[in-house]
Amino acid sequence: MTPELRYSPAMVLHQTLHGPRGGARSEPARSGAPAFWTAPVRIRTIQPSGASGGTGDDDRSGEGQIGVATKTRAKPKKPSQFKVLMLNDDYTPMEFVVMVLKRFFQMDLEQATRVMLHVHQKGVGVCGIFPYEIAETKVNQVMDFARQNQHPLQCTLEKA
Numbered sequence: 001m002t003p004e005l006r007y008s009p010a011m012v013l014h015q016t017l018h019g020p021r022g023g024a025r026s027e028p029a030r031s032g033a034p035a036f037w038t039a040p041v042r043i044r045t046i047q048p049s050g051a052s053g054g055t056g057d058d059d060r061s062g063e064g065q066i067g068v069a070t071k072t073r074a075k076p077k078k079p080s081q082f083k084v085l086m087l088n089d090d091y092t093p094m095e096f097v098v099m100v101l102k103r104f105f106q107m108d109l110e111q112a113t114r115v116m117l118h119v120h121q122k123g124v125g126v127c128g129i130f131p132y133e134i135a136e137t138k139v140n141q142v143m144d145f146a147r148q149n150q151h152p153l154q155c156t157l158e159k160a
């Protein structure tokens with residue numbers, strides 16, 4: 001028997017819950033992946049000898065079969081980011097666009113003016129990058145506010 005394959009049930013359970021060294025989250029991520037982006041883990045278990053009608057030997061007897069079980073740890077989804085884009089039009093007043101950028105994207109006057117002028121000149125510009133639900137909320141807030149003020153200002157989102 002290979003000594004390093006002899007794990008107690010408690011160790012196997014610990015590995016299943018916490019990963020090979022019990023501290024995957026606190027270890028520096030390999031290959032530059034974010035800490036929450038965990039790799040599938042391989043765990044080893046010791047199976048009781050004989051699937052049925054075994055001798056009753058447990059893994060301490062040295063007679064138990066060595067089995068390899070693979071278990072994929074639940075991998076938390078990396079939140080995908082979305083750009084909120086502002087589109088140019090010929091009718092919305094520049095002052096209104098600046099007000100929108102200040103109000104919904106927490107820009108100061110200088111930033112908001114720069115972004116507004118960029119959109120005015122290029123046709124489209126990025127107001128910010130957010131997780132999907134926040135980006136969607138911002139788009140709705142901008143569109144509602146523009147509609148209430150009878151401006152045709154358009155805002156949309158795009159995967160970052």
Ligand code: TYC
Pocket residue numbers: 086087088089090091092093094097116117119120153
């Ligand atoms: N082009 C508009 C004007 O000349 C100003 C404007 C800028 C409108 C940015 C929309 O997203 C926009 N009044």
